[in-house]
Amino acid sequence: MLVDGIHDLGGMQGFGPVAHSPAEPVFHYEWEAVARALLMGVADAVDASGGEFRHAIERMAPDHYLTSGYYEHWLTAAATLAVEHGLVTRSELEARAGGRFPLSGPVRAEPVVDPGPDVDEPRFAVGDQVRVREWHPPGHTRCPRYVRGKAGVVVRVDGIHSLPDVEAHGSARRSEPTYSVRFAAADLWLDGQRGACVHVDLWDSYLERL
Amino acid sequence: MSDDAHHPAPLSPIELRVAALEELLTEQGLLPDGFIDEVNRRFESQTGPMNGAKVVARAWVDAEYRARLLAEGTAAIAELGFGGPEGHHMVVVENTDAVHNVIVCTLCSCYPWPVLGLPPSWYKDAPYRARMVREPRALLAEMGCPLPDDVEIRVWDSSAEVRYLVLPQRPPATDGMTEAELAALVTRDSMIGVSRL
Numbered sequence: 001m002l003v004d005g006i007h008d009l010g011g012m013q014g015f016g017p018v019a020h021s022p023a024e025p026v027f028h029y030e031w032e033a034v035a036r037a038l039l040m041g042v043a044d045a046v047d048a049s050g051g052e053f054r055h056a057i058e059r060m061a062p063d064h065y066l067t068s069g070y071y072e073h074w075l076t077a078a079a080t081l082a083v084e085h086g087l088v089t090r091s092e093l094e095a096r097a098g099g100r101f102p103l104s105g106p107v108r109a110e111p112v113v114d115p116g117p118d119v120d121e122p123r124f125a126v127g128d129q130v131r132v133r134e135w136h137p138p139g140h141t142r143c144p145r146y147v148r149g150k151a152g153v154v155v156r157v158d159g160i161h162s163l164p165d166v167e168a169h170g171s172a173r174r175s176e177p178t179y180s181v182r183f184a185a186a187d188l189w190l191d192g193q194r195g196a197c198v199h200v201d202l203w204d205s206y207l208e209r210l
Numbered sequence: 211m212s213d214d215a216h217h218p219a220p221l222s223p224i225e226l227r228v229a230a231l232e233e234l235l236t237e238q239g240l241l242p243d244g245f246i247d248e249v250n251r252r253f254e255s256q257t258g259p260m261n262g263a264k265v266v267a268r269a270w271v272d273a274e275y276r277a278r279l280l281a282e283g284t285a286a287i288a289e290l291g292f293g294g295p296e297g298h299h300m301v302v303v304e305n306t307d308a309v310h311n312v313i314v315c316t317l318c319s320c321y322p323w324p325v326l327g328l329p330p331s332w333y334k335d336a337p338y339r340a341r342m343v344r345e346p347r348a349l350l351a352e353m354g355c356p357l358p359d360d361v362e363i364r365v366w367d368s369s370a371e372v373r374y375l376v377l378p379q380r381p382p383a384t385d386g387m388t389e390a391e392l393a394a395l396v397t398r399d400s401m402i403g404v405s406r407l
Contacts, residue, residue, distance in 0.1 A: 010316030010367065011344040015337035020353050022399055024330050026254050031228040037246035038231055045240045054318055070319060070334040072224060079231050088234045096230030099223060142369050144316050146343065159299065161371045178370040180301075185346075193347045196363040201370035 004136055004145055006062035011146040011189065032071035039078040046085040051168030055140035056080045059104035080104040107169070109139025115166040115174035119204050122177040128154045129210040130181060132202065140168035143206040147181075147198075150188055151210055155199065156180040163203050176204040258327035261292045262375055263396035265302075265325060267389045270380045280304055283375065287325060296373055297324035303366060304377040305406070310357055311364045312350065312403030313374040314342040320368035322375050326401060333402065343367060355405050376403040 027033045043053050056077035057065075065073065080103045082088045093101040124130055134149035142164045158178045166174045180199050185192035221229065235241045265287055269276040279286040283300035287293065300322060303311040315321065316339045321329040332338055341349045346363045350356070357363065366374045378400040384392060399405040 007317055009336050009340040012336075012340040013344070015340050018332050018337045018341070018349065018353060019335065020332045020338075020404070021330070022397065022405075026258075026328050027250075028331070029225075031225045033250045034228050034232060034246055037249045038228070038235065038241075040249050041235060041241050041245060045235075057318065066336060069331065075224070075228055075231065079227070082231065082235065087238065087240065088231070092234055093227070093230050096233055097223075097226045099226065101227050101230065142317060144367065144369055146316070156301070158370070158372055178372075180366075180372070185344075189344055191344075193345055193363075195359065195361070196346050196365065198343045198346075198365045198367060200367045201372055203370065 005058040006060070006065045007058045008145045010144045027071075032069075035071045035075040035078070039074040039081075042078045042082050042085075042087070045087060046081055048081055049162070049164075049167040051140050051162075051164035051166075052081070053077065054164070055107070055168045056104055058140065059107065061102070061105060064102055076102065076104055107139065109137065109169050111170035112166045112172045113170070115163070115172045118160075118174055119176040120160065122157050122179070123204055124154045124157070124177075124179055124207065124209070126154055126157060130154060130179075130207045131210045132181075133206055133208060137165060139165065141165045141206075143202060144200060146188060147183060147200050147202075150183055152181040152183040152187070152200075154179045155182045158201065161203070163205065165203075165205075178203050179207070181207070253323070253328050257323060259325075259396075259398035259401065260393070261290075261327075262322070262325035262398070262401045263393040264290055265292070265375070266377060266396045266401065267393035269302075269377055270392055271389050276377075279377070287375075292324040294324050296320070297322055299372045300325070300375060301366075301372050302375045302377050303364065305379050305403075307379075308360070309362050309364060310350075310403065310406070311366065311374075311376045312342065312346060313366045313368060313376060314339060315368040316340070316343055317367075317369055320373060322373035325375055326398060330398070350404060353404050376401050378407050381407045 057073045060076055083090050131151045132147045160175050160177050163174045163176050166172055178201055180201050183198050185196040269279050279302050283302040287300055319329055319334040343365055346365050400407050
């Protein structure tokens with residue numbers, strides 16, 4: 001089973017230099033603008049949540065994800081959602097495209113039927129020490145792998161927001177507070193750089209009190 | 211040009227796939243006329259780093275605005291007329307002599323659209339997302355932003371609903387400049403935090 005998707009890139013090594021350019025166009029090719037609009041159009045047509053939309057990208061085959069750019073990710077997610085929601089079929093897409101049309105892999109997580117009650121009040125306050133749960137869900141999550149099991153301190157309490165892990169997998173919803181949690185780089189990485197810290201924004205149920 | 215019009219270049223495989231999905235959705239009436247232009251036009255004309263630059267310049271010349279911006283980013287940015295998708299929960303982080311901030315999205319490509327527009331390719335590609343949380347000092351130096359060892363680096367991974375904007379330090383020798391002249395000095399990269407002004 002594919003868990004811990006390829007999109008969860010924080011801290012992975014071996015990628016080499018950043019192809020940085022101080023100025024670049026919004027779109028490099030016309031098709032990129034079209035692909036962007038297609039995902040927005042499909043997401044509207046099937047009423048996809050933000051979580052479902054992101055998970056459609058995250059389910060791409062790892063080799064396809066790493067060898068394609070951002071707007072090819074969007075196109076693949078748009079086509080995948082359109083097929084999964086019955087708007088088009090893969091064979092129709094391939095017939096029109098005159099060749100293979102790679103789609104994302106299947107959803108591995110079960111639909112969420114009962115997400116439990118909303119959390120209306122923050123459990124943690126600024127300055128609280130917390131630890132991130134160590135778990136590896138088969139579906140969508142916004143808890144990056146590189147902070148799981150790590151201890152940090154709450155630096156900001158934000159609003160109450162829909163939990164992506166629930167909204168990506170069905171029509172049920174659960175809302176929880178989110179927090180910005182500060183981790184010392186040395187606590188995240190054995191080779192963590194001195195004088196650096198990383199802040200990650202995390203939903204309430206990702207955290208436990210230390 | 212007329213030769214091109216008569217003999218257009220054959221479409222690449224990715225262009226064929228985009229056209230296939232576009233046609234099939236259009237035939238079902240799922241893409242209203244003008245939809246594609248509509249969803250992208252504002253990102254090519256009305257939204258971009260020029261908006262964030264106005265916010266930064268205002269903060270440099272108006273201490274009360276700066277205080278509001280750091281306390282309630284979304285509301286202060288809205289005072290200048292900027293807001294919307296990917297900008298509903300803004301947090302502005304301030305660079306000082308002792309602290310340098312930089313933003314990243316390790317899981318996808320979250321970015322403050324109303325003030326910076328759509329993100330550049332390098333921000334969305336694997337090397338930046340993988341490396342900025344692990345070796346920020348080395349990566350910043352490699353990208354042309356070396357920092358003294360005693361400057362603390364704060365990396366902000368946009369993993370939930372908040373979107374971040376870096377408030378760069380006002381450059382030296384700009385005392386006599388107008389707000390508009392100051393805004394012209396502010397670069398996209400300085401508001402992501404991969405350069406200093």
